[in-house]
Structure formats: C-alpha cells, structure tokens
Amino acid sequence: MAKLVLIPGLVSDHHIWRHAVKALAAYHPIIADVSQTTSIADIATQILGENDGQLYIAGHSMGGIIAVEIYRQAPERIEKLALLNSSMMPQMDGEAEYRQSMIDMVNEGGIEALAKNWLPRLVHQSRHDDADFMAEIASSIMAANAKIHEKQNNALLGRPDGYLTIEKITCPTLVLAARQDKLCRVTENEDIASKINGSQLVIVEDCAHFAPLERPDTVNQALKNWLNT
Numbered sequence: 001m002a003k004l005v006l007i008p009g010l011v012s013d014h015h016i017w018r019h020a021v022k023a024l025a026a027y028h029p030i031i032a033d034v035s036q037t038t039s040i041a042d043i044a045t046q047i048l049g050e051n052d053g054q055l056y057i058a059g060h061s062m063g064g065i066i067a068v069e070i071y072r073q074a075p076e077r078i079e080k081l082a083l084l085n086s087s088m089m090p091q092m093d094g095e096a097e098y099r100q101s102m103i104d105m106v107n108e109g110g111i112e113a114l115a116k117n118w119l120p121r122l123v124h125q126s127r128h129d130d131a132d133f134m135a136e137i138a139s140s141i142m143a144a145n146a147k148i149h150e151k152q153n154n155a156l157l158g159r160p161d162g163y164l165t166i167e168k169i170t171c172p173t174l175v176l177a178a179r180q181d182k183l184c185r186v187t188e189n190e191d192i193a194s195k196i197n198g199s200q201l202v203i204v205e206d207c208a209h210f211a212p213l214e215r216p217d218t219v220n221q222a223l224k225n226w227l228n229t
Helices: 014-023 040-050 062-073 095-109 111-117 131-139 146-157 186-195 216-227
Strands: 003-007 055-060 078-084 173-178 200-204
Touching (some): 003 014, 014 216, 062 146, 095 111, 173 186, 200 216
Parallel strands (some): 003 055, 078 173, 173 200
C-alpha cells in the first residue's frame, strides 16, 4: 500500500491533522515537517526524499500548494491527491506588502500576535465564543516562531503557478473547500476541481479555513472516501 503523507499549512504542524491521524490510523499517516520551508519546490523535493515509493498526498492550505508541486516533480509516484482549503494562484497584486506586514507584526509581537489577530478571521464565527476550540486552533500554530513564519511567507511569495500543473493531474483527486473560508474561497476551489479531470469536489458547510479542526467528522469522511476510491 502507498504511504499516506499529510502536509500542514502556514505555521502549522501535526495539530492540524490530529483528528485525521486517528480517523485514518489504518493507513499509518505520516505528518510532513514543513517548518524549515524556504521554497515550495525545495520542501516538495524534501518530502519526496523522505518518503520512498508510491504516495497518497493530502495538503491543507499551503500544504496543498506543496502537494501539487510534489505531483509536478514526481507524477509517477503520486497515486492519490487531496487539496484541502487550498489555492493554486500565483503571487497576487499587493500580496508582498500584505505578507511583509504580517511578518513585521510577528517579528514585533511574536507568534501570539498572529494567533490573536489573524486566526479569528479564518475561523467560522460560530466558534469564536468556544474558548476550548479557539485554544486548540491557537495551539496548531504556537509551536512555530517568527523565523519560521517569515521563511514560509517568503516561500509562498515565490510559489509556482499551480494552475500550470493541475490540468495535468490524472490520479484520483479530492478538492475540499469550506463555505465560509475567506482565504481560499469556494469559487476558486470549484475552478480548481473543474480543471482536474475526474476530481471530486466537497464543500463543507458552516466552516471556514481550518476545516480539519472545525469539521473533523465531515473532513475525515471525505478523506476516507477519497482513499477508498
């Protein structure tokens, strides 16, 4: 059986996949370490080097961008692909300035400033008053630091145009979006799915950017269906 590799997003680690790891235990999932990301291409190469043989790859947010780059580098090794709350757009106008402002905020206030000012905008409003849940979301980034945050943001600024690769994808692919995700919107994910032949599009309701933590039952069922395709 192919190895299942789960790739976290920006300043995320194994916490974002904690429910999925339990639900998909039969597949012995491996959590990729993206903490030292300096470029999307380099981290994709690293993940391929650390995991031999055939692979099932699932990526959340930035992890989805890395997943597509992994496919571009070694399509013959990727048996299944899942893109969760992700985007394939190249750098957009004004993005460099926005990311620099985020880097400055974290360099000055620490990763706690990111948890306070950035995370709530990416979580469904119905969960904002759930102190335990918001603490769980915050814990998914608190292992990072300002240096990791800056390196990953710079890597994202140099990311490849994923649209140049997705039309070439031929393996079973899950595209999962969340209805209230303001960062990676449903409309873009619908477009991504339309360009991947035979892909399955799942839209999670009452959910924002952190779908694996916000709606784990729905997400894990979609992942099980994808793995069993």
